Amino acid sequence: MKFGIVVFPGSNCDRDMQHALAQDAKQEVIMLWHKDKDLSAFSTEDCIVLPGGFSYGDYLRCGAIARFSPMMESVIAHANKGGKVLGVCNGFQILCEAGLLPGALLLNDHQNFICKNTFIKSENEKVAISKNVVGQTLKIPIAHGEGRYYADAATIQQIETNNQVIFRYCDSTGNTAVANPNGTTHNIAGICNANGNVFGMMPHPERACSAILGNTDGLKIFNSIINN
Secondary structure, eight states: OEEEEEEOTTBOSHHHHHHIIIIISOOEEEEEETTOOOOTTOOTTSEEEEOOBOGGGGOSSTTTTGGGSHHHHHHHHHHHTTOEEEEETHHHHHHHHTTSSSSEEEOOTTOSOEEEEEEEEOOOOSSHHHHTTTTOOEEEEEEESSOEEEOOHHHHHHHHHTTOEEEEEEOTTOOTTSOOSSOOGGGEEEEEOTTSOEEEESSOGGGSOBGGGTBOHHHHHHHHHHTO
């Protein structure tokens, strides 16, 4: 599989993502500048990644400016054709701002930036990003100030009914009822679109892909995308 990583002004996880995918996951990676629009090198079997960081300084709402970048027009077209798109942290925020995913990411309920290891778990057997890790408790770092997923009641009901939740926060034993680092609705750590090809998650799998870091749980997530 080929991965394209979009770099916005203020992206700061793009090289981490590149290293994780190229060196740890052993995949072809192409870096994409936000002012460009050409995705002709990618098929619908490939994945475009929106990395974490502070795109355009996070002025206005997080991701609100980045969604107007020329490259986002092509990313939206890629998604609409069935191509895979992954947004991590700020990338998740951009996907929501662009309308590729429902809902929004709000200020953490404790109003503090949070940076620590957390645990997530998936019960979604249908989509590529989670299919191979269902039921596993994964230790994945988070680093965000606005990571509280929110949508109105009707949208939340639709997400739950359509099985669009891909990850929920949990404790080290996999209990999803007691762990919630930011006040997110229904302990949601990540969702997908209705077609199951656009994924957004707040935790950073690219920071958990190397044995030298003492954690390779993030690599399991990338391998699930690659192998499905």
